[in-house]
Amino acid sequence: MAITKITIRTGVQGPLHDPYGYEEITVRHNNDTVEYHAGLDTWVKSNGKVVTEDVRQVRAVFEKLVGFSVEKAHKYHQRLTGPFHKCPKCKGALESSPGYAGEQLQYCAACGNIVWSEDPTPYIQ
Numbered sequence: 610m611a612i613t614k615i616t617i618r619t620g621v622q623g624p625l626h627d628p629y630g631y632e633e634i635t636v637r638h639n640n641d642t643v644e645y646h647a648g649l650d651t652w653v654k655s656n657g658k659v660v661t662e663d664v665r666q667v668r669a670v671f672e673k674l675v676g677f678s679v680e681k682a683h684k685y686h687q688r689l690t691g692p693f694h695k696c697p698k699c700k701g702a703l704e705s706s707p708g709y710a711g712e713q714l715q716y717c718a719a720c721g722n723i724v725w726s727e728d729p730t731p732y733i734q
């Protein structure tokens with residue numbers, strides 16, 4: 610069973626007098642976690658290890674690791690953003706769970722498919 614979960618966080622980082630917008634995309638697929646971060650710093654991590662910090666390479670590296678582009682990640686994320694009434698995969702009934710801290714998610718009681726998740730906008734420094 611493959612669960613692919615896309616989390617997109619946008620927010621502001623840096624000093625309060627000089628804030629800088631950032632975007633972070635996390636793709637979890639089975640046991641692999643790929644993170645894309647574009648802001649003051651730019652990097653792609655795979656399972657916590659930095660793969661590249663080259664601003665000209667991050668998008669290409671992200672796409673190579675997860676199999677879809679940053680733009681596609683946004684599209685998938687929108688499509689995954691529910692709430693749904695039934696599992697898109699097996700039409701099973703969905704349950705809600707608070708998930709991790711501050712995260713809401715719905716999962717399918719029948720197949721375990723996670724269909725929706727959302728993180729609050731954090732402020733990181």
Ligand SMILES: [Zn+2]
Nearest residue numbers: 696699717720
């Ligand atoms: Zn299902």
